[in-house]
Amino acid sequence: MKRSPFASGSQNPIACSIDREAWVEHNKSSMETTHHTEPNNLLAAPPRVVNVGLELFAVNLVSQGAEVVHVQWRPPAGGISHLIGLLEKLRS
Amino acid sequence: MSVIVNEVRRATYFDSMVLMRISRQIAGLPGVEEAGLFIGTPANKDILREAGILGPDGDKAESGDLILALRATDNVAGEAALVEARRLLDQPRISGPSSSRVGSSRTIRAAVHAMPNANLALISVPGHFAAAEARKALRCGLHVMIFSDNVPVEEEAALKRDARDLGLLVMGPDCGTSIVAGLPLGFANVVRRGEIGIIGASGTGIQEVSCLIARGGGGISHAIGTGGRDLEAQIGGITTLMAIDALDADEETEHIVLISKPPAASIVKLVVDRVAKSSKSFTICFLGAQDFALPANARSAPTLKAAAEIGLGRSLSEDQLKPPPMRSDRGKLVRGLFAGGTLCAEAQIVFRQAHLSVASNEPVPGAAPLHGRKGGHVMMDLGHDEFTRGRPHPIIEPAMRESALTEAVRDPQIGVILLDIILGYGAHLDPAGHVAGVLAGSDGGPLVIASVVGTDGDPQPRADQVRTLSAAGVIVAASGADAAEMAIRAIGTCDP
């Protein structure tokens, strides 16, 4: 069943960043027991791509039957550097 | 007296390819000497400044603004060109049938929300912004491929360290080519799947090796681009080492080919030590470098062709076309005009192996830099920054090579021209046709020897491109190295 992009529930689209932290913590503790981290999940199957920037790449990927979402990218905060700086610090 | 005309549109962004297309159209208008439409990042403002078309208005633009800049013979021509530029910007973009099937979002967050199983971000935004976007992708648990260049090296280092902590791979910056689980990413070719993995610091290097292997009957498990600087000391090979880990653990991969220009000795040791720990066999192609200690499971390849041969386990030499003799009324110089920097380097290496002097704008060890040199064999990397800043890359737009080609054809000192024709996704759909067009009616010119990087599975099937070139009198060699060798045979062994 196709999942709605904004599935009902107080789902936080930025939750991925919090999940990520938990992931890092978990990963860091398991890193002690392995020599290197292995990004195997990248190689296991054709990647599902988030394309950020040139639309040409998304078009090419689609024509090859790949799963891709295109991000119609714009400079963050209209490119205003002091706002970009604030946003980055607020994200730290 | 020329006039400089600038207009700034606040908080306006357009894809760089769209802007380049419009820039070239405006530059072709009557009375326009130079034109450029760019996002107002510092790097782009430098380009405009150097081109002599950045005025005080454009200088005030911020990174989120769009600068329309041009230089015209007079105000009338300038104003007309500005009007046309505005019209081209404002017209609805033509979206092909396939582009309407791509779901789109404004942020990486929303994209991941729309496709929760996403695992890779392909980033091709201006270099000024690329590292920040890459970080957002990492935070969402995505591996990253950064096509963008002009990312400060400190940002690359920090990004790769953070990614490593998260167990995520950063391919790039300046990574033009990868192939993951059979999916070509960026500028890449359609190649058979198989058991040879490639890790490359160069896009065109990956393209040539993957295509040679595929055409030779072998197959590629994955080709991981690391970006051009990964093996520099400041980065320390983070991505290369992680890629070795990944391919080591990958069941599809049995042999790994490493491609790079020669790294510093400390990095060579780092890489070689890691290779030694692997249970798989390796081919190490540090282009041009031969003298470093190899572990038992690795062999060294001086050229891309050699790397493909070792990977395949057999020679790729076939019945080589014998080049027709050169015309006696022409000089014996070889001029290489390359879109792929690594292919340019490989040609130089082949010439050096034959003990021939050669110069280049990107000289390999043993080759001479260009400036001040008169005469002699020259290999030009036309895809290098000095030619591509603010202009489309010749792989995308063969016209960028046109004037160099025309000039070489007309130069009576030049007996042989070497060309690389690069196919695949992202490349121009008919580069052979373009070359054929330029060469039409140039009887009595130099021999033109070309290598065609591609496969019959590419959007521009290799066989068709070869046919077009042959019909135009171009001699098509089996590989870049073969083309260079053929050029050497054609001029005899005389050092000019």
Place this chain on the structure above:
Amino acid sequence: MQGSRGSPLKLTEEANQEALRRILTGEPILIDVVPAAQVIPDLADHVILHAGPPISWEEMCGPMRGAVTGIAVFEGWAKDLDDAANKAIVGSFAFHPNHHFGAVGPMTGLTTRSQPLIVVENSAFGNRAYCTINEGLGKVMRFGGNDAEVLNRLRWIREVLGPALGRALRELGGVPLKPLIARGLTMGDEMHQRNVACSSLFLRQLAPALARTSKSKDELVACLEFIGRNDQFFLNIAMATGKALTDPARDLEGCSVVTAMSRNGTDFGIRVSGTGDRWFTAPVEMPVGIYFPGFSERDANPDMGDSAIVETIGLGAFAMAAAPAVIAYVGAGRAAEAAAFTRSMAEIVVGSNPAWVIPALDFAGVPTGIDLRLVVETGLAPTINTGIAHREPGIGQVGAGIVKAPLACFEQALVAFAETMDIE
């Protein structure tokens, strides 16, 4: 320097989740209609509450001034409109935003002591919010109308309709609004430009109680007719609901959720939870839309009203996918574009509302909890569905369309918000 609270990201993420939780768990009930002075004790004579952030008489646009002079006459503070204008010029009236007194009002949005106010109680948190009763369409005070017809209607509302509604609501024990809005969303309403379904559902629920409590058949007929012919009757109830739901989310430390968006015809103002009651203002933008026959952009008044509180809780333009008919007002749009607006707004919010779902989007909840950081980062300003007033007072609505909140409000707010976290 980050202070001792830990990472700014973590603080804000947690605060935003709490703000969203509060908005989503609110239980708005329409419990009563009472004279304004009864619920807002500070509404003395000569006090006039208006829509939008603070504004002075000199800065007010035509319709706002028309409404001010009209209401002054209505309340008996001036002999006639000219007298009222003169009194305004010399500062006889005290102007304050509705928001400062727990109220909201559409368009000019004037609230004064004797007008009957809708009372919405958020039973989950105990807070209340107020709004005047919607006067109907055409020549009305919220568009700056102030002639005898307008004032007479306001008198009838004060003397007949308000008390009748109050009696009926008290007898009924209140009308729960969350499920009513949920139904409206499935029937093509978005609660800003389209309220016909909710207005109908409301009337259906209230009519028996009105019948039981009305003083006479004539009064009942008049009330039913008045409400029944006003497709936008529910707008004011939806607005009070918006205020009732967002008020508990105010003043949360480190919270970047927008708690109010509002316009006074001159300035657009926003409030953000983490910066408390500060208004961040910038000149309003001009709406873009479709004009009724005989009118055009030349006739349009700049954007006005507290009704953007509806977008602040995920309705209005944020729920446009539920109301494709509204796209007709935007002009040259296809019904599929309605969904695009909702998807776009989903990029700048904290979450979505499981109680208010849009069937056309696979029952996705409306995007809720505008995140200041995301607005600045993406440059996607909140979109608002709005009516367009004539710039001359008293003529009324001349069109409908969409307008964006000015990014400048959010940019200023971000700087102030960062300061609260010791970030510069």
